[in-house]
Amino acid sequence: MAAEQPIPVYTNLSDLYGSLGTSLNHAEKWNSVAEEFQRRFGRTPAYIARAPGRVNLIGEHIDYCLFGVLPAAIERDILIAIGRRPNALAEDAPGSVVAENMQKKYTRQVFAPAPRRRASVSEDEIRLEEWQLDINTKELRWESYVKAGYYGVLINYFSGGGNPAPVDILVTGTVPAGSGLSSSAAMVVGSTLAFLAINGKLDGNFTGNGPKISKSQLVEMAVANEKRVGVNSGGMDQAASVISVPSSALYISFFPELSASAVPLPPGAVFIIANSLVVSDKAVTAKRNYNLRVVETLVAARVLARHLELKVGNTERITLREVVGRLAGEVEEVGEMPVEWLLETLKRMEREIEHLKPPNSDISSEAQLGVTMEEMIAMSGLTAEEFQDVYLSWVEVEATHFQLYKRAKHVFSEASRVLQYRRVCLAAESSPSSSPMDVLKELGQLMDESQTSCNELFECSCPELNQLTQISKDAGAIGSRLTGAGWGGCTVSLVAEDNVDSFIEKVSATYGPYKGLQGEALDEVIFATKPSSGACVYKFD
């Protein structure tokens, strides 16, 4: 399975470029980071780690409910060149880092992990806390993501002894920040890989022996590492950045465990990313947006489980995917249930969600579908204290009404759309006789339905994203939707190969914020992307 493969380490440029699927512009980028490293640090780097951003084709806000999603890695990526500091001075702290960034606005940073031993705690705790790196989650800076990746390497590989190498690193990247293309996951994956490579840890497991670190192990580390910058993400971004393969989307399922398989995309399908230029700062709006949705979907799961008389522990935070599994009698040890069975159970759930509407109320409009905190606690069957402990003690949320019905309706329908999208792609591959345009239309319709659901039920769109998807449809997109968390950021549109230029031209001329943009500035905000391969490392001689 794709996720169990080792991380590719290339020593030969033609293998590297071949694996990326494209050559020329990639070759230039890799050369320029190596040359710049040489110029700044006086020697060639030992490794360059690459981690791509991702675009989610379909399956929004369902990864943290443990339903499968369908992202693809994009060509835009983060490259991190790294080299041991030769002749490290005696006073150099172990594992100290000089970090530079090719973008001028990100200034040079020097930091070192501090060994931290606390005499009063148990042996286990000493090992876990042995290294300390300051990451201020209230004020994230570019190097915070570098530190987050490094931290995981320190904790996993240097807690039992040994000193990490003092290094110089140079970072460059083309994934726009804060736009739903997972620049943060790419930074953290890239940094984790660079520090693993330079410390000789790519070749073994946590004990330094045994098989090479697998892609799924790197994903697990990167998810844990990203939590250090305060993001409780679902795992889609890191998995897409690490496991993706060219020309395909990646079906990633999270239950009963992380697994990933390539879904070949139909020939002639081009995905165009357009940035709405609305910046949504997830950390700032979390209590009304992202984190509130996480809590609403979790509470909806408990209420449904209670209504369906499924067994759920009082302190358990059951997810909507687990409710579906328990209802269907899925045996976790056997793996994910067959797709048809899952689709059928999802259909049933779309009926059961009626029970998430407010009790005893006469609902005449969608706006009244939410429940108050008191109603929500009563529906959960928990005491107020239990509810607080399980659902509110770890996260801050703010709402007068909680939209359990709408959120669950989005999640179940979106989970079905992912499975249908995947089925259409797989069917097109196995019967190439089907009309290519019909295939694209089926995919486009699922993307459009996803956008409507994100807008009306999950309420994670915004006026600009709605406008941009509409403009995209008018400009010839077969389907168009927001991608990533939403509330700003990018859209992804499915466009037939022959229409790409006219599509970009029309959207650029119509979407207000693009007026006046030309050349590189325009390429920055609207661009076609080919699904690219996942993270890798290049090793210099």
Ligand code: NG1
């Ligand atoms: P963005 O904000 O696009 O990186 C976020 C989450 C994903 C997923 C999507 C919504 C993070 C780092 N990522 O993506 O896991 O939940 O929203 O589908 O929070």
